[in-house]
Amino acid sequence: MSSAASAPNSTDTGFDSQGFLATLTEAPGVYRMLGADGAVLYVGKAKNLKKRVSSYFQKTGHSPRIALMLRQVAAMETTATRSEAEALILENTLIKKLAPKYNILFRDDKSYPYIALSGGKFPRLFFHRGATSPPPKAPQRGALPPGGGETLGAARRVSPDKKTRYFGPFPSGLAVREGIQLIQKTFLLRTCEDAVFAHRSRPCLMHQIKRCKAPCVGLVSAEEYAADVRMAELFLRGRHSEVIDDLSARMEREAAALRFEQAAALRDQIRALQGVLHRQYVSSTREADVDIVVAVVEHGELCVNLAMVRGGLHLGDRAYFPQAGVAAEEAAEGLAAFLDQHYADQEPPPRLILDPWPLDELPELLHGGQARNEMERAWLEMALNNARLAVAARRQAKGRASGRLEALRAALDLAEAPRRIECFDISHTMGEGTVASCVVCVDGAMKKGDYRRFNIESITPGDDYAAMRQALTRRYEKVATGETAAPDLVLIDGGKGQHGVAREVFAELGLDHLASIGVAKGEERKPGLETLFVHGRAQPLELAMDNAGFHLIQEIRDEAHRFAIVGHRARRAKARGRSALEDVAGVGPTRRRKLLAQFGGLDGVKAATVEDLCRVDGISRTLAEAIYKQLH
DSSP states (O other): OOOOSSOOSBOTTOOBHHHHHTTOOSSOEEEEEEOTTSOEEEEEEESSHHHHHHHHHHOOOOOHHHHHHHHTOOEEEEEEOSSHHHHHHHHHHHHHHHOOTTSOOOOOSSOOEEEEEOOSSSOOEEEEESOOOOOOSSOOOOEEEEETTEEEEOEEEEOTTSOOEEEEOOSOHHHHHHHHHHHHHHHOOOOSOHHHHHTOSSOOHHHHTTSOOOGGGTSSOHHHHHHHHHHHHHHHTTOHHHHHHHHHHHHHHHHHTTOHHHHHHHHHHHHHHHHHHHTOSSBOSSOOOEEEEEEEEETTEEEEEEEEEETTEEEEEEEEOOSSSOOOSSHHHHHHHHHHHHTTSSOOOSEEEEESOOOSOOOTTOOEEOOOSHHHHHHHHHHHHHHHHHHHHHHHHHHHHHHHHHHHHHHHTOSSOOSEEEEEEEEEETTEEEEEEEEEEETTEEOGGGOEEEEOOSSOTTOHHHHHHHHHHHHHHHHHTTSSOOOSEEEEESOHHHHHHHHHHHHHTTOTTOOEEEEEOOGGGOTTOOEEEETTOSSOBOOOTTOHHHHHHHHHHHHHHHHHHHHHHHHHHHHHTSOGGGGSTTOOHHHHHHHHHHHTSHHHHHHOOHHHHHTSTTOOHHHHHHHHHHHO
16 A cells, blocks of 8 residues: 655645644644635544644655645644543534545444333333433443344443333344344233323233233233333343243243143243244353454445444444545554444443454543454454445445446436436325425435425315425425525426426426426336436437336335325324314313313214313313314
8 A cells, every 4th residue: 555755744735734733732632634725624533632643744654545635734723622532522523513525434324223111110112213311331231132143232221211221222223123023022011102001991912912911901910010021121131041040940830830821831931032042143152242343445445344242142233334435545544433433422342353453543441452262253254254245235236326327317318427316206195185205316326314205285185286386396495595406307206297397396496407307107007117208308208118227217206106105194194183172272181181081082072062061170161162163
């Protein structure tokens, strides 16, 4: 690998590095390198600002990326902090806010998923993704394997109300959902919402298929349910042997008392848990908590792969790629950047296995090193292999996406392949709950973070043209004013008429230059027979069914259709679930509950006279008349 021949005492922009270094403090802090235009090129942290910044300008052997960056530095700024920990937090905040060109950014907007157990007399088991309170100082250990080679980790977190317990984080939502299913099947804990639980009058389907003991209708005592919750929590925390020993002892007691049906149920629980444990493809005889973090650079692409081991059992892998366009030339550089960012808000396990090793700097509170034994070497080899496979899969996906975009460009005779494509669709049921969707495809891949839905109001029910006009106007007003970037291509799920409406909206907003296509469904709505109405072409375009660009259009259109239907169903369900009492001024939640309880539901309230309504505590005659008028 090439490197700079000498340390840059000055840059191409004339920055006086020696004069700047003379002013630096030896305190911990954050430094920012600025370009000639004032843009932030790089943000870094340091335990000692003077030593760290000096290393850039007084040492040789920088990578080509760092050498190029240093030649562009026109100024530098520093912020001293009280500790290296504060510097790390500030560095991550600035990286997220400023998105510097030369920082390797791995942070993912999508937070890790957790398994949660609520508080209360009959705790609920549920999926959680999002913020939790800071984890406890001592990491909880263990893992619950959901089968198929994945397991659930169990570093416990406690919610701000100190009642809900969180177990995780886990590499994927799939692992959490499979784990919830396993715990539900084994320990028969409820997963229903509290509102449903509080109003059940008979057992639900989950009880019938032996996934819940139906505490909602009193088919299990609070003491027995609490014992099941305790067992589930112990297993989530990785104390597998303790759980199985306890179940075995209970089974023997039941059998000795000739309660064979209960003993058989406990036997089935033990078999289920043992069976899952035996399916582990890698396990340790020690209940170790370890993260294996490796970085590889192949074909000019950097990948960091994280594998989690909790309670000696393997959680699975998760591959990370830099979000910024610049990749590291050295795997060690990428690994160091990942460790800084990942463990800024994730509690580290007691030990990290790292490759490459050693690193120039390891953040405080992290204890890392090489694999020590045959088991750890097996974990490390798996992580390295999975990282290489992730790079290969990413390259293949990029090549496929690039090919489809090029095919679409050629089919539409565009000057350049469309990098950003937006697609719109309308969904409603006989004009009810009309919703418009906008999905976004960037570089051939769907970008779900940019999806939008529009609730359509004030139009004639069922008027798809008016709905499309409203959605497009609301979306592209921001483009016209420069608030958001314009797409390279707009797809309209509809025929010539809807596409014509889109062109009218673009003309009114001064965006007539936008390329657009109307995608009309084929005969009998069969996929592959769609007709394309392309702006600027007199005749409709029909592409071959095996055209790669046509496949991309179909995929984006189908995603817009799916997204619109989901939004429409949610809006319709919300509207139908709304009580007519909510529209009566002066009837709040408390009075609504009293009315529904007094008359046994909304139908009873509708059947009541004004005099009947007046007998409810808190309902005056004026209010009773208003309620009666609203319901009739």
